[in-house]
Amino acid sequence: MLSHKINRTDNGMLGIIGGSGFDRFDELKINRRLECATPYGAPSAPLVFGKLRGREMVFLPRHATDHSIAPHRINYRANLWALHAQGVRHIIAISTVGGISAAMVAGGLVVPDQIIDYTHGREGTFFDGVDLPLQHIDFTRPFCTGLRQQLLKAGSVAGFELLDGATYGATQGPRLETAAEINRLERDGSHIVGMTGMPEAVLARELGICYAMLAVVVNPAAGRAGLAKEISLTEIQTVAETAMQKVRQVIGALEVNHGH
Ligand code: HPA
Numbered sequence: 001m002l003s004h005k006i007n008r009t010d011n012g013m014l015g016i017i018g019g020s021g022f023d024r025f026d027e028l029k030i031n032r033r034l035e036c037a038t039p040y041g042a043p044s045a046p047l048v049f050g051k052l053r054g055r056e057m058v059f060l061p062r063h064a065t066d067h068s069i070a071p072h073r074i075n076y077r078a079n080l081w082a083l084h085a086q087g088v089r090h091i092i093a094i095s096t097v098g099g100i101s102a103a104m105v106a107g108g109l110v111v112p113d114q115i116i117d118y119t120h121g122r123e124g125t126f127f128d129g130v131d132l133p134l135q136h137i138d139f140t141r142p143f144c145t146g147l148r149q150q151l152l153k154a155g156s157v158a159g160f161e162l163l164d165g166a167t168y169g170a171t172q173g174p175r176l177e178t179a180a181e182i183n184r185l186e187r188d189g190s191h192i193v194g195m196t197g198m199p200e201a202v203l204a205r206e207l208g209i210c211y212a213m214l215a216v217v218v219n220p221a222a223g224r225a226g227l228a229k230e231i232s233l234t235e236i237q238t239v240a241e242t243a244m245q246k247v248r249q250v251i252g253a254l255e256v257n258h259g260h
Pocket residue numbers: 096097098099171176177193194195218219220221222
């Protein structure tokens with residue numbers, strides 16, 4: 001049986017979890033791929049190890065390489081466990097989102113600082129008292145402050161304006177929201193909306209991984225471009241393709257210094 005023992009070594013590698021529009025990491029000079037087993041099952045895809053500008057990185061596409069796994073079916077625990085077991089202690093999560101507040105325009109890049117969780121029925125903890133003893137962790141600030149700053153700095157080095165701070169509302173999907181749901185999310189204080197930030201962020205925190213998100217606004221959230229306008233998936237794809245080029249440059253400009 002696979003052990004639930006938490007590995008404590010840090011090998012200095014930066015983990016990149018890719019989302020929609022970032023299922024492959026072609027810039028990475030790949031040296032190996034690893035199929036992993038974890039006590040929670042297999043991660044979304046084999047881990048891809050490589051170097052970018054001399055820096056060791058591990059890449060994992062959360063929806064699988066062929067983008068086949070729906071947000072509610074992603075095995076978040078296996079994904080985080082597999083990266084952690086390889087010694088990854090810093091993760092940048094790339095996520096596409098809908099823009100709710102006026103500043104969150106399509107094509108924009110945002111580094112969120114808060115989360116509201118609207119998901120349900122997902123395996124959202126390692127500490128459920130079955131495999132690992134019950135523990136209540138602090139989650140006041142769900143994203144790693146140091147890594148957020150590194151991302152913002154990388155953005156300015158790469159020449160892009162990254163918005164500093166936003167509340168990410170995590171919805172269940174895979175359907176998009178109704179206009180009324182988006183109004184409610186806004187009243188609650190969400191500025192952007194996506195489907196995968198939870199439980200990914202909390203599982204990282206449970207394992208002591210420093211986790212920050214680079215969110216890419218790919219559409220105005222439901223109703224935000226006028227009630228008559230439906231969200232176009234083709235438009236989303238076009239915006240995502242262009243914006244992901246920027247994301248790749250930001251990652252290339254990262255200088256991760258370890259420590260939180
Ligand atoms: N809602 C939820 N998730 C999303 C959206 C959206 O409008 N766009 C991209 N991911």
